[in-house]
Every structure is written in C-alpha cells, then in structure tokens.
Amino acid sequence: MKQAAVIMAGGSGTRLWPLSRRMRPKQLLHIVEGRSLIYKAFERLHATFSPQDIFVIALAEHLPAIAEELPALPAENLIGEPTGRDTANAIALAAAILHERDSETVMGVFTADHLIRPTDQFVEIVRSGFAAAAENADALVTFGIKPTEPHTGLGYVERGDPIAPGIWAVNSFKEKPDLDTARQYVASGRYYWNSGMFVWRTSTILAQLKEHLPGSHGAALKLAQVWHTDSGPGLANELYPTLERISIDFAVMEKAPKVLVVEMALDWLDVGNWTALPGVLGTDASGNTGALKRAAALSSKGNIFVTEDDHLIATIGVDDLVIVHSPDATLVCHKDQVQRIKDLVAELDQDYGGAYS
Amino acid sequence: MKQAAVIMAGGSGTRLWPLSRRMRPKQLLHIVEGRSLIYKAFERLHATFSPQDIFVIALAEHLPAIAEELPALPAENLIGEPTGRDTANAIALAAAILHERDSETVMGVFTADHLIRPTDQFVEIVRSGFAAAAENADALVTFGIKPTEPHTGLGYVERGDPIAPGIWAVNSFKEKPDLDTARQYVASGRYYWNSGMFVWRTSTILAQLKEHLPGSHGAALKLAQVWHTDSGPGLANELYPTLERISIDFAVMEKAPKVLVVEMALDWLDVGNWTALPGVLGTDASGNTGALKRAAALSSKGNIFVTEDDHLIATIGVDDLVIVHSPDATLVCHKDQVQRIKDLVAELDQDYGGAYS
Numbered sequence: 001m002k003q004a005a006v007i008m009a010g011g012s013g014t015r016l017w018p019l020s021r022r023m024r025p026k027q028l029l030h031i032v033e034g035r036s037l038i039y040k041a042f043e044r045l046h047a048t049f050s051p052q053d054i055f056v057i058a059l060a061e062h063l064p065a066i067a068e069e070l071p072a073l074p075a076e077n078l079i080g081e082p083t084g085r086d087t088a089n090a091i092a093l094a095a096a097i098l099h100e101r102d103s104e105t106v107m108g109v110f111t112a113d114h115l116i117r118p119t120d121q122f123v124e125i126v127r128s129g130f131a132a133a134a135e136n137a138d139a140l141v142t143f144g145i146k147p148t149e150p151h152t153g154l155g156y157v158e159r160g161d162p163i164a165p166g167i168w169a170v171n172s173f174k175e176k177p178d179l180d181t182a183r184q185y186v187a188s189g190r191y192y193w194n195s196g197m198f199v200w201r202t203s204t205i206l207a208q209l210k211e212h213l214p215g216s217h218g219a220a221l222k223l224a225q226v227w228h229t230d231s232g233p234g235l236a237n238e239l240y241p242t243l244e245r246i247s248i249d250f251a252v253m254e255k256a257p258k259v260l261v262v263e264m265a266l267d268w269l270d271v272g273n274w275t276a277l278p279g280v281l282g283t284d285a286s287g288n289t290g291a292l293k294r295a296a297a298l299s300s301k302g303n304i305f306v307t308e309d310d311h312l313i314a315t316i317g318v319d320d321l322v323i324v325h326s327p328d329a330t331l332v333c334h335k336d337q338v339q340r341i342k343d344l345v346a347e348l349d350q351d352y353g354g355a356y357s
Numbered sequence: 358m359k360q361a362a363v364i365m366a367g368g369s370g371t372r373l374w375p376l377s378r379r380m381r382p383k384q385l386l387h388i389v390e391g392r393s394l395i396y397k398a399f400e401r402l403h404a405t406f407s408p409q410d411i412f413v414i415a416l417a418e419h420l421p422a423i424a425e426e427l428p429a430l431p432a433e434n435l436i437g438e439p440t441g442r443d444t445a446n447a448i449a450l451a452a453a454i455l456h457e458r459d460s461e462t463v464m465g466v467f468t469a470d471h472l473i474r475p476t477d478q479f480v481e482i483v484r485s486g487f488a489a490a491a492e493n494a495d496a497l498v499t500f501g502i503k504p505t506e507p508h509t510g511l512g513y514v515e516r517g518d519p520i521a522p523g524i525w526a527v528n529s530f531k532e533k534p535d536l537d538t539a540r541q542y543v544a545s546g547r548y549y550w551n552s553g554m555f556v557w558r559t560s561t562i563l564a565q566l567k568e569h570l571p572g573s574h575g576a577a578l579k580l581a582q583v584w585h586t587d588s589g590p591g592l593a594n595e596l597y598p599t600l601e602r603i604s605i606d607f608a609v610m611e612k613a614p615k616v617l618v619v620e621m622a623l624d625w626l627d628v629g630n631w632t633a634l635p636g637v638l639g640t641d642a643s644g645n646t647g648a649l650k651r652a653a654a655l656s657s658k659g660n661i662f663v664t665e666d667d668h669l670i671a672t673i674g675v676d677d678l679v680i681v682h683s684p685d686a687t688l689v690c691h692k693d694q695v696q697r698i699k700d701l702v703a704e705l706d707q708d709y710g711g712a713y714s
C-alpha cells in the first residue's frame with residue numbers, strides 16, 4: 001500500500017508575539033537550533049518518507065512562507081485552505097486529495113508545531129503506527145504520548161485491551177482534566193496525552209467522515225476532484241465558509257467504532273508560550289535560556305532571551321523576564337505574565353491598526 | 358567687537374550604550390524631542406548668532422556626523438581635533454583660530470551635551486555674559502548654574518563681590534564636594550554649579566594660556582596659522598599627541614587673576630546616564646518615561662524606554678527597568694544598575710572585538 005504523511009500546519013496565534021504574527025505563525029519561527037518547527041517536523045518525516053509523499057495542509061496565505069521553509073517539498077504537495085475550519089476539515093480535504101491520488105493509501109497525520117525527539121524513536125513508532133493501520137483496515141490509529149506530568153492543558157486517551165506490543169484499543173477520549181483527575185490518569189499508567197497525530201487508510205477515515213460529518217466529507221470529495229485544476233481555489237473559496245468548525249476528535253475519533261492507540265514515549269514539547277523555552281532549550285548556570293546568537297547578562301537570573309537574527313540582547317540586574325526582539329518590536333514581559341501577551345496584542349491592534357499582528 | 362560662539366563637542370563615553378558608541382557620542386543621539394543635544398545647543402545659539410559665527414570643536418572622526426546634524430553650519434566652522442586632549446587644548450585651538458580670523462573677538466564657549474531651557478532666558482543670560490566680557494577686557498567670565506540640589510558630581514564656583522546685576526567676581530573654584538559640603542554650598546546661596554560655559558576675549562584667554570599652559574598655547578597658535586591650508590591636519594596629527602591632557606578649569610580658571618561669574622538660573626540638565634531621562638522628559642501616570650514614538654506598557658511602572666527609530670517597545674508586568682533599543686543591540690537594565698553599563702560594554706568588547714563599542 002502507498003504511504004503518505006500529512007503535516008497539519010494551520011496554527012496561528014499570538015502567544016509567541018512579537019515573533020509570531022498573523023503571517024508568521026509559530027511553526028515558522030526559527031527559535032530552536034535556528035530552524036523552524038515545521039522544518040523539523042518535515043525533517044523527522046523525511047527520515048521515512050520521500051518528499052513526494054509528504055504533504056502540508058495550511059492556510060493558503062501561509063503557503064509561500066512554508067514553501068520557503070521546505071524547499072525539498074514539491075509545490076503540488078502544499079494544500080492551501082482559504083480559511084481555518086479546524087482539524088476535521090483539514091483532514092477531510094487532505095484525505096480526499098490523497099485518496100484521489102491513490103485509493104490504496106495509508107495516511108499519517110502530524111502536527112507542525114511540536115518539538116519531538118529523538119527522531120530515531122519517533123521514526124520507529126510512526127512505522128509501527130503505519131503497520132497497525134495497514135493490518136487493521138477498519139481502524140483509526142492515534143499516537144498517544146506517554147505523559148510525564150499531570151498536564152491540565154491537554155486531552156487524554158484511555159487505553160483498553162492490548163492489540164500488539166505498544167498498541168492498545170482505545171477505551172475513551174477525555175477532555176482536558178482538572179489537576180486531581182490528571183494526577184489519577186498519570187498514576188494509572190493507562191492514559192496518554194492526545195497528540196493530535198493519527199494514521200489510517202484514506203478509505204477508512206473518509207468512510208467515518210461520511211458517517212459523522214457528511215457535509216465536510218462531501219465538500220472534501222468535490223474539492224479533491226478539481227484540486228489540481230484551475231477551478232480548485234475558486235471552489236474552495238466557495239465551499240470552505242460553509243463548513244462547520246470542528247476538531248477531528250469531536251467529529252470522528254470519539255464516535256468511531258474502532259480506535260487504536262500507539263504509545264509514543266519520547267520528548268514531546270509544545271512551545272505554547274515563551275515560558276516553554278527553558279524546557280525545550282535548557283538553561284545556563286544562571287538559569288537563563290537563550291534562543292539567540294548574541295547575549296550578555298550581568299547579574300541576571302532565570303531570563304528567556306529570544307531573537308531570530310544577530311541582534312544582541314544584553315541585561316544587567318534583571319530576573320525572570322522574557323525578552324524577545326523582533327525587527328519592529330521588542331517585548332519585555334515578566335515570566336508570570338505571558339498569558340497577557342494576547343491582551344497586549346489586542347491593545348496594539350487598537351492603537352496601530354494591526355501593524356503588529 | 359566681533360562675537361562668536363564655540364560649541365565643545367568632544368565628549369564620548371558608553372554610559373548611554375547601546376545608543377552611544379565610539380562613533381556616535383551622546384551629543385549626537387536623538388533622544389529629546391527627536392533631536393540631538395548638539396542640534397539643540399546649536400539652535401539655542403542660533404537665536405543670537407549667525408551660523409557663520411558658530412563653531413564646533415570635536416574629534417575629527419565625529420565631524421561628518423556632526424555636519425549631518427547641523428546642515429546650517431558652514432563646513433569651515435567645524436574644527437576637528439585628531440585626538441581628545443581635554444578642554445584646555447580644545448579652547449586654546451578654537452581661541453587661536455578665532456583670533457586669527459579677527460583679533461577683536463569676544464568668544465563664548467558652550468557645551469554640546471547638556472539640555473538647557475528655556476531658550477529665551479538662556480539667550481538673555483548669554484548676552485549679558487558677552488557684555489561683561491566686552492566691558493571687562495582682562496576678565497575670564499564663567500556661567501554659574503544656580504544649583505537646585507546639593508549635587509556631588511559637579512564642581513562649584515564661589516562668588517565674591519558683585520560687579521553688576523547678576524554678575525559677581527569669583528572667589529574660588531571648588532572640586533566635586535561631599536554631600537555635607539554640597540548642602541552647605543547650596544544653603545549659602547553663594548555657590549554655583551560649574552557649567553563649563555565661558556565667555557572672554559580671544560586675546561585674554563590666549564594671554565592666560567600663554568602664561569599657564571605655554572605648550573598648548575604655542576601649538577594652538579601654530580595650528581591656527583595653517584588651519585585652513587592643506588598642512589593643517591598633518592600638523593595637528595603631529596602636535597596633538599604631545600599636548601598635556603588638562604581641563605581649562607585646572608589649567609587656567611583656578612589661576613587667572615580676574616574671573617567673573619554670570620548667574621544662570623534655568624533648567625540645566627546633564628543626560629549623564631539613562632536614569633536622567635525622567636527628569637528631562639517627564640513621566641506618565643505610571644511613572645514611565647519614553648524617549649520613543651511607539652510604546653505599550655501593561656502593569657509596568659517606573660520604566661525608561663528609549664529608541665531613536667520607530668521600533669515599538671512593549672512591556673508587561675515589569676518595573677524600574679531601563680530598556681533601550683538600538684539597531685544591533687537591546688539593553689534591559691535595572692535602574693539601580695546603570696553604572697555597570699561600562700562593565701557590560703567592556704565584556705562585549707572582549708567577546709565581540711569592539712563590534713558594540
């Protein structure tokens with residue numbers, strides 16, 4: 001069977017402002033080892049797949065920047081959505097396009113904005129996921145991250161009966177839990193973080209979509225038929241606004257008759273806001289973390305310094321700050337206040353008409 | 358008698374790093390109302406003097422930048438010193454050049470790096486200083502700033518007998534005092550801050566220099582004779598390194614037989630380091646001071662934001678910081694630590710070979 005990997009890169013958001021902007025979402029930022037997260041996602045998959053079998057689905061307006069990040073990716077493998085309609089619709093469209101290309105395809109779905117390591121373990125687990133989807137024609141397979149802490153910001157997947165080494169039937173999907181519940185989940189050893197990564201036959205996911213989300217399914221099939229023709233973009237512009245915004249978890253995974261989970265026990269990091277960087281990049285002897293080339297810190301502890309270019313950030317006598325340089329704006333924010341960056345950006349939108357969004 | 362004004366712009370230093378650099382000293386920074394301090398110094402004098410009678414003496418390497426700041430100034434009025442030899446030598450050279458131009462000249466000496474306001478009061482006091490120097494042919498006249506606080510970082514001038522309204526004979530010059538002494542000075546009402554601004558006939562200051570600093574006097578006369586010829590720069594390069602580094606106060610003022618002080622009671626501000634800016638520019642309701650066009654501050658108090666360009670500085674939840682953006686470096690420094698900026702620059706010199714000096 002044909003194998004293909006789809007990177008979902010529809011993310012946007014302002015939590016990594018001033019680097020992240022509407023036209024430069026998180027997955028395009030060069031904050032880890034001078035590379036973007038989408039480049040790293042592509043690189044991890046490239047260890048298994050040829051570029052011809054790697055696809056990226058993202059907002060159409062982001063495709064030029066993504067193409068620049070991923071020069072090895074064939075241009076026709078970039079799938080642009082005119083507007084964001086959540087993961088169910090992105091997956092429906094990608095599945096329909098892949099199915100149109102080859103109806104005997106096993107399709108993996110991957111995220112663009114997580115840092116996952118080491119790559120060799122990832123590759124091995126992904127391969128076992130593809131094998132499980134090939135062997136279980138009627139199953140939807142999800143990758144479950146072995147939890148390292150009682151995270152309350154993630155959904156969980158409860159495993160049931162074992163199917164094969166490292167693979168279980170899924171008993172249930174759980175919404176973001178409170179801390180006590182999360183602790184119980186982690187202690188039980190039977191729960192995984194919902195990774196948002198999946199693998200299945202295109203025929204299987206399309207059948208499930210047809211049953212549970214028929215509108216999106218129908219639109220995806222129509223679009224796939226004309227996708228590589230001149231009328232593709234026009235039809236997408238017409239159909240997309242009519243689609244329901246819904247995640248694949250709500251729309252399908254929680255309702256599907258046969259779902260398997262493949263355990264993924266490795267470093268899986270979401271750079272959800274600036275304070276995640278020390279966990280991703282480590283800290284120096286003073287507890288400072290630098291995603292940059294040039295820094296100087298006198299009597300400064302526990303700070304996070306970020307810039308994508310050669311700009312120097314220098315500090316004297318400051319602790320626990322997030323300092324981010326971008327070409328047109330600098331943020332200096334106490335580490336405890338990063339959740340207010342969205343308020344700041346909203347205020348800037350009012351004052352400067354979106355110049356900093 | 359001819360009247361002329363000389364702006365001494367020899368200053369350098371790193372206390373306003375990262376904006377101030379070796380090639381962009383403090384007086385060239387655009388931090389007050391979008392103008393440089395030297396521009397403002399020129400503008401104040403321009404209210405009284407035609408540009409033909411305003412001169413600037415500075416390090417030769419700074420002249421191109423100064424010429425750009427002061428397009429109205431005739432190029433031949435820029436006097437370049439090959440290396441800094443303190444105020445006595447700068448004044449000697451300027452006096453000799455002016456004396457060569459017209460031996461019947463009353464010459465005022467002004468600083469480039471102070472903020473003085475309001476201009477109309479300044480103009481009036483300067484005029485009365487010029488009148489005093491014209492009337493008292495043998496006197497050196499200094500401007501004494503009426504002190505507003507017991508400043509321990511300045512020298513003081515003690516006045517003696519009154520000569521005319523607002524003008525006194527000088528009893529003595531005092532070094533930087535300790536705090537108790539400074540308090541006594543201010544309380545007495547008889548002491549002024551030594552402003553570094555003077556007015557005298559060129560013949561009088563040259564005679565005093567001849568007596569008290571004959572080497573510098575001789576060099577200045579030699580240089581003045583060939584200043585506007587091709588051999589001027591070469592001779593300056595030859596003579597300057599041999600000159601003693603000494604201030605006009607030590608060399609002449611403290612020894613001269615007749616010194617007068619003209620009281621200058623107005624705003625006289627030295628932007629000696631970043632923490633001087635709130636006094637110069639004022640603060641907003643949160644105690645923040647901005648020498649910039651675009652800022653946004655959430656829950657942030659007592660900060661000082663500086664940039665010369667359109668760059669935005671945004672803060673959340675930070676207090677009492679100095680945040681300075683420059684094109685290649687950003688400084689975030691606690692207000693209590695600004696005296697360590699020179700240490701930081703020294704460290705950067707080691708790490709980056711002077712790229713940030």
